[in-house]
């Protein structure tokens with residue numbers, strides 16, 4: 001996320017950025033008007049303000065600039081086919097759309113006989129949605145803890161389900177099973193016309 005501001009101060013040596021009441025970063029040069037904010041938690045609300053600084057003190061703060069970061073998938077991987085024990089790897093991803101071919105999703109994860117779980121809260125407008133997932137091998141899909149797709153077996157195919165959803169946030173959860181050979185998991189959904 002890019003934070004930008006107007007530089008209306010003549011004699012600054014740099015700028016200080018705050019997130020809420022917490023110091024976030026110092027830009028150690030004058031006449032800068034932008035800073036890249038990184039490392040924010042997905043799907044969280046943040047407000048930033050900026051002030052100019054020099055050896056004598058600081059200017060008043062700018063107005064707040066607020067943003068909600070986009071949701072992302074939280075992924076956990078296991079080196080077994082039962083999603084049990086400690087996950088060997090976790091990460092955030094913007095989409096569940098992978099073709100791992102015959103390789104491993106990460107150096108800590110096996111190339112065969114691994115499983116993963118993906119969860120995200122998503123905002124829906126309400127209506128009927130078609131969820132499609134291409135899976136090699138098995139997949140399970142839940143929405144709000146209700147199981148809609150259960151193909152926990154050797155496969156390389158697309159499974160789909162039409163689900164009626166109320167407007168608002170819903171939790172989507174996917175589990176993937178790779179046995180051997182190629183591995184793939186590609187999830188998408190679209191609203192169907194009423």
Ligand SMILES: [Ca+2]
Pocket residue numbers: 101102103111112113178179180181182183
């Ligand atoms: Ca494989």
Ligand SMILES: [Ca+2]
Pocket residue numbers: 136137178179180181182183
């Ligand atoms: Ca496979």
